[in-house]
Amino acid sequence: MALLSIVLPAYNEEQNIANTAKVLSELMTENQIDYELVFISDGSKDQTYEEIKKVAAKNPHIRGAQFSRNFGKEAGIFAGLELATGDAVIVMDCDLQHPPQVIPQMWEMWKNGAEVVEGIKSSRGKESVGHKLSAGLFYKIMSKLIKMDMNASSDFKLLDRKVVDVLLGLPERNTFFRALSFWAGFKTETITYEVQERQFGESKWSLWSLMKYAIANATSFSTLPLQMVTVMGVISILFSLVLAVQTLVKFLMHTAQEGFTTVILLVLLIGGFIMLSLGVIGHYIARIYEEVKGRPKYIISDVTDNVQGEVVGAWKKR
Ligand code: UDP
Ligand code: MG
Secondary structure, three states: OOEEEEEEEEOOOHHHHHHHHHHHHHHHHHOOOEEEEEEEEOOOOOOHHHHHHHHHHHOOOEEEEEEOOOOOHHHHHHHHHHHOOOOEEEEOOOOOOOOHHHHHHHHHHHHOOOOEEEEEEEEOOOOOHHHHHHHHHHHHHHHHHHOOOOOOEEEEEEEEHHHHHHHHHOOOOOOOHHHHHHHHOOOEEEEEEEOOOOOOOOOOOOHHHHHHHHHHHHHHHOOHHHHHHHHHHHHHHHHHHHHHHHHHHHHHOOOOOOOHHHHHHHHHHHHHHHHHHHHHHHHHHHHHHHHHHOOOOOOEEEEOHHHOOOEEOOEEOO
16 A cells, blocks of 8 residues: 655644644544654754654654754755655645645545645735735745746645655755755646644744745755846946946046046945845855755754664664
8 A cells, every 4th residue: 555654844843743643644544545744853942852752652653853953944844755755745834734634635646647746825824914025025036036936836745756766866955845846847736725824833934034045045946146147247337338438428528527426326336236246156155165065954863763773864873
């Protein structure tokens, strides 16, 4: 019988673990799906990992791991993919904002031959205005950069074992899971779902973390910002050509004297362009630096008893 793995990254979600585990295992049993739940505690500072160990001790279908510190949701997803043993893997949030009722449908689609099932949000659910604005801006920029509608796409998706192995085989550290499944291709189908309200606790994204996430993903997935540097250079050159002609004409007509304001403005404008460009290039150098160091995406500090002996990432329980 085919096995379905459900990967659930969790950061400070102590209130959600027991409930989510219960809801999902009941749903799987009801639909007669052979399943495993893989909880990854992303260096949670609360009792999340203790809760995972508790549910794992009671239910052999549940496995889990704890990171040595917070590595971010992206790392959590990849650790979960690594730990998952299923023939198909679903990634979802552990706050039940991704409705579990959709899972049996995704499973059916997989059984009928789909290799990737993309969860598409029909609405973004209830969010604060600030969050909506920042997330909205973030997804707008991202959509432009990677030429894909990011506003509706999500991390809620099913991947066939083949696709999981492709993603796990990628050598890069800076990954962007949401876009990578598009990039990988394969027989893809979509399923629309309504974002639910968070069960317990609060969203883990601040405006700042969302901004960092946006920059990291944009630079890890697109080189468009680098090309923008060239575009800005071309604009500057055109601009300076116009001014050069004007200056020369004035000089030849012996009417050149003032022009101090123009000089100041030009210095500021060009200085701004140059610094912005250096910043953009700097981000890419930072990415290259991180990749070259070749450090692991995450460090696992502990796994639940039923995972012992398996090699997970660079880590093996001794
Ligand atoms: N998450 C994580 N590491 C982080 C931040 C979030 O593993 O550093 C998990 C979190 O526990 C949740 C999922 O990612 O299961 C989505 O996070 P959240 O619900 O806070 O985001 P939102 O739904 O508000 O976009
Ligand atoms: Mg959430």
